[in-house]
Amino acid sequence: MKIKFWGCRGSIPVPDSRMMKYGGNTTCVEVIFENRIFIIDAGTGIRKLGDSLIKRKVSNIDMFITHSHWDHILGFPFFKPIYSGNTLINIFGRTSSYKRLKDIFTSQMSYEYFPVSFSELKSKINFTELSRQQYDFDGHIIKIIQTNHPIFAMGIRIEKGDKSFVFITDNELGLENPRTSRGEFIAFCKNATYLIHDAQFTEEEYKTRQGWGHSTFMQAIMLADDSDIKNLGFFHHDPDRKDDELEEIEAKYKKLCESKRYRFNLFAVRELKSIVI
């Protein structure tokens, strides 16, 4: 499985020359299997991914939407494959607790917000509300967990054999009375090859941002250590975090992990970078 990050910025896209190294586009991740492509979230990173899929002649797409906050759906109207009659898109999400999955996409493309309405799209788009905690896609096991966020948001684990990719964005690990407990997250992440986790705040910033639905760098590290994962990627970078600051943070926590002899590799996710599992 190959994973490419088309957007890793949190909250809002940031076209800023001081943020080019880690990138300014919001959440969009492409997971490539032998014969199948999954997309996780339709943040602004999906625009470039769309161009790439057209070039690669990919017309059958499965898309998982972790939740409907702007930064995770904003790129959808600019995803060119939706305008092609040859494209089939299956969109999966869990929104029944607050809105129908389809409504999120149709209302985003209503005339008040966008010049093309959803009903004019040429592609075939199916919506599936996820109700179970585990699915099998061609032998790839997909597991879902509810994250701690102001609305229902889901974390995803994709595994095949002994390789696994866990993606948990928009999750607050520091809550006193969480919906999903620390123990449940540890079990969900256990032994993952890669854990990509929300790490938006420093410990200092978190003091005034509790309840916003995001974690600190250290909270992500502690989860990684408890879960015995092999690689941890910081994700959902704060829109105010410049490259030099993120470089410093990456170096500081790498050092800390070495001094504590944590057994995982640590990095901050960068836009357009890939990992192979």
Ligand SMILES: [Zn+2]
């Ligand atoms: Zn977000």
Ligand SMILES: [Zn+2]
């Ligand atoms: Zn969110």
